[in-house]
Amino acid sequence: MTVRTRFAPSPTGLLHIGGVRTALFSWAYARKQQGVFVLRIEDTDLERSTPESVQAILDGMHWVGLGYDEGPFYQMQRMDRYKAVLKDMLVTGTAYHCYCSREELDQMRAEAEARGEKPRYDRRWRPERGKQLPEIPAGVAPVIRFRNPIDGVVAWDDAVKGRIEIGNAELDDLIIARPDGTPTYNFCVVVDDWDMGISHVIRGDDHVNNTPRQINILAALGAPLPIYGHLPMILNADGQKMSKRRDAVSVVDYSEQGILPEALLNYLARLGWGHGDEEFFTLEQFVEWFDLKNVSPSPSRFDRDKMLWINQQHMKAADNARLAELTRPFLTKLGCDTEQGPALPAVIAMLKERVSNLVDLAAQAGYFYRHEAAPAELAAQHLNEEGRARLARFRAILAQTEWETAALSAAIKTFVAAEGVKMPLIAMPLRAAVCGTTQTPSIDQVLALLGQQEVLKRLDAVLNA
Template identity: 75%
Template sequence: MIRTRFAPSPTGYLHIGGVRTALFSWAFARKHAGTFVLRIEDTDLERSTPESVKAILDGMQWVGLAHDEGPFYQTHRFDRYKAVIQDMLAAGTAYHCYCSKEELDQMRAEAEARGEKPRYDRRWRPEAGKVLPTPPADVQPVVRFRNPLEGVVAWDDAVKGRIEISNQELDDLIIARGDGTPTYNFCVVVDDWDMGITHVIRGDDHVNNTPRQINILQALGAALPVYGHLPMILREDGQKMSKRRDAVSVVEYATMGILPEALLNYLARLGWGYGDAEFFTMDQFVEWFSLEGVSPSPSRFDKEKLLWLNAQHMKAADDNRLADLVAPRLADKGIGVDHGPALAAVISLVKERVQDLNALAGQCDYFYQKRTPSAEETAKHLDEASAARMKRFAAKLAALDSWTAESIHTLFKPFCEEEGIKMGQLGMPLRVTVCGTTQTPSIDAVLALIGKEAVLQRMA
């Protein structure tokens, strides 16, 4: 049984890189009829906040990546971690270290002075025939993992291929702090072991953690999961994304008017592909997805491509659903939709013209409230002659028995022939008069939706 997990730390918002990790883990589990676990890694007690936990849960719900188990919280599992640490101390795979901060700082300084990598010198590590110092009474010991001194840690990464790291590059990792709280790398290992995680799919910023975690798992006699490390998402210029310069929180994309399925579609294409497919549903993605299809190289974020995909998903979306998303945006502008055409019908007419929900709301507003035309549009299209012409055309509209786009359209040609004008000389002043803008879909369809009474009132 395939079991994957998404394990964010609640120290901020849900990052789009995290969403892609969650997406790939979710899709792999769905592809193999497995289980997708949500785990909150909140052992960083100083930085983890309830607000961040809520942001993660809300973000996962918004994008629609439903978990099968969880959310599990590491802070609720401290007793389990402490029990495993006691077992390791008894087995000799972990030991107490009484080094003070000053001693560790001195080790680091001396190593740097020698041009070596700073590391703990293992002075408290028990060895056969070794005499350990007397434990100081005023130091609360940490617990360190007894890392192997020889050999290599090797694994066949599902994305990056074969990776080997010498154990001589790894020090004896602290697995419990002086106050008894367990550390991140240790908790991850116990969680993956207890939860039966078969595939760990995560960002490649965790590659350096993997050999340490593998060694701890082996010391516990646990089966190793398959690891797959996803490459980073970079800016268009190849630089690392930053919350100061870029929209990196899923909340920001919701505010920008991006549909969740469009964001997932786009993130799926960042570092993964299936032939030439660009626009697809999540059902199709699950069917096509494989870790072998993930590129080991970083991907660059292209906002224009995201907007293009969003436009495609808006065109495919149900108009009533879009109406539910657009109505609050209109309300924020002080525009109600209760007295006017059905918003879903308006959206059906205008959604081909835009790429996000905010722009869609902007295309809907004049159906409920006439815009104030710009001075440029007024000067270009409304003069005394066109104003008089609008009154004459309003009389034609008022005489219509049937108020449909088709019946309105039948008035255009004969009226233009009577007036000796081209259609543009009727259509543009009509748009400015009724809508307050020249940028509309077919004017007969627009007038039909606004309604006879409202159109005549605006033209009066």
């Protein structure tokens, strides 16, 4: 059997990190088994689905680098197929028309609640041998309901949660087509999984309640049952379900926060799955190690500090040229022209181990591409009369120094010895004057990278102010 998995988001908003983890696990399982990964857009919710959300899903999948082998397939383009299956089910009696009004359904609910029972449809339009159905009301467009088995249990061996059994008595006769004829979510999913030969349905555990219904519909169609695996929920640091109001939940959020896609995937992989004590790994290693049996059925808490640590490890390992291209847009937002200054990959190589995200990396790289005055507090501390006089004397030496790191380092050491002062008394004013901050890598390396002409120009601007 060829393993075929799918990721089937609804385009009603941005791509959620919970969805990304579902896609990651489905993708990894298919890759591990030399199978096929399918992308399907479940866009039948016409009120909430938008083209912008569809594009956000496609862009998000591209950003994280999870390539799909087939698709994207769109449910709205498969309406003829759904309607053909519905027609067959009406003929075979596995589905039937129901003419209940909203008022009748509300009354059923109220009466059931008054009896202390679970609210559900009373099956009044369900055909049974010898049963007299109500008279069809004029002008009412019916829904189509699935004829769910009344007795027995629905059972499956969940690849994550283990054995699950739900009694059919707990299940309603599900609406599978609306009055206008459009099929509903649970029905479309079943037909899609059947037609697309999906062997493993890996999805969030908020779908557990849908699974027995879908299993029964598949059985009624005579279709093979996939293996189901329901992934645990991702909670925020407070143990609550992550929400758009409180938490960063979309791929866009993490992209804008300067998180590398491979770092986000690495971190999401560790939420609910583990391989020994491994924390930092590549996507290739994850595929090699991944197995559904190692997925925990318990919810996981999102730890931003841990994610940033993993992001930092990936930044350290990243190619400097690639990291430069990822950082460039953040520098542009800061008003920096990276074409006017040192080569950005060289700047990245110097700074990347000092930060945990691209936003901070851009902020620290900014002084290489624009000269900003030191804040008043720093200027008062390091660019006072004594500091400026010392800088002026050292500027004359810099003008005659060979411009490479070793020579600059030697010049600084010689100068502090001649002045009879400690290193910070020249290094800190130099940083404040040239970089506008005292938080930089080794000052000799910074000067070498900035270039002699730019350094002297910045010193003159401060000394002549």
